[in-house]
Amino acid sequence: MLIEDVKKQISTPLGAPAYPKGPYLFRNREYLNIVYRTDMDSLKKVVPEPLEIEDPLVKFEIMYMPDVTGLGAYTECGQVIPITFNNEKGEYLHAMYVDNHPAIALGREASAYPKKLGAPKLYIDSDTLVGTLDYGSLRVANATMGYKHQPMDIKLAREELTRPTFMLKIVPDFNGKQKVCELVRTDISELTIHGAWTGPARLQLFEHVLAPMADLPVLEIVHVSHILTDLKLAAPTVAYDYLAKDKVGTNS
Template sequence: MVPPFPFRFRNAEILTLYWRTDPEALTFLLPPPLQPTGDVACVHIYRMTDTDWLGPYHEANVMVGARLGDREGAYSPYLALSSDVGVAHGREVHGQPKKLASPSLEFRDDLVVGRIERNGIDVLTGTLPYKQQAVTPDALKPFFDFATNLNLKAVDHIDGRPAIRQITSRRLSEVTVHEAWAGPCTVELRPNAQLPVFRLPVMEPLQGFLWRADFTLVPGEIIHDYLTEAA
């Protein structure tokens, strides 16, 4: 259930949508000592077409810009995917709060539609015009560097005592972007107590991207250990 690093993602199709959110809501979701780098959130909805170990599946990653000292990246408060292996790996290795759900990425005539469905509720629905403006790969990260992912890893001993309390970091490797397209986007959120993305309300939809890429998931590092710092 927990494959070793590295493993390769090939020809992934990704819908990335940015929106301006409530700065206080964003800050509330960040575990100290992480600090926000702005008031923008994003979601990546992936159609993983060919992945080592996991096979084809769909995933969604909600992110906000964050920093720890001079290290900047993106913190993931919510992740949802259709792969049980992906859920196990994300939770046990990265500490990501992944949950089993049904993200989807569809092309409906001239519209790209991304959804995150859980418990029969479309927790998030996003749209983007289909391939209207070609852009270069460096345009994909206008607000924060999402390739560096920051996570809170919290694991307890069997008796309930804290075993692991860490901020972890990993960066995607060997990234090849085959194509990228930009346009105006929409983002709609619906409440769900088990996947509360609505806690990052949409104040203003910003920009969206549709892109296709290969990348490799590699080992990361521990950048803050709460138990060591508290000793």
């Protein structure tokens, strides 16, 4: 393969890349979101500066994606923390567990999504919407919600999903030092909401050393949503560069 052709590749292995070139469209993407109150000191240990925490809240989310352009079908589960950055309200994506390798590779390589291999599931059990996360053979999370008990205002659902999302992009060099250390921002674009509901919910988190969701304990459930959407994710941008403060467009 010629050098100019190598430069055109987006992933390895050559001839069978881990994921195809985008754009990536998500159709019939289904969310179960449970916002809960947690311990402020625990939050401060995992939210990086210059992000700021106003309230000790965490959003536990499970997303079932049955139709993703180029990636197929998969499920994600994670924890998202409401923050402010430069006086703008947003969310910090703390951790994600995913059951699809192309989605993991794409999320980590081409963006900054903190994805690890896990086994999340979102399904209907009689009259209950159920979300679970297993890491290996062990259960990490159980979430249950009354299925479509109350309609949710579509405007509020849109506001919930369109807050800017911030993530850490960390890439080591061969000497073990950080080659890239950036705070990255992304947004949802071209959002269509097919339906949104709220209702009663419960959430249990179980201790696991490599999937430490329970380090942010559930003290009180604050808000619950079940949302069906089509959407597209905008390309990520650098919001803050930890290694090069004088770079144009960073640390603003």
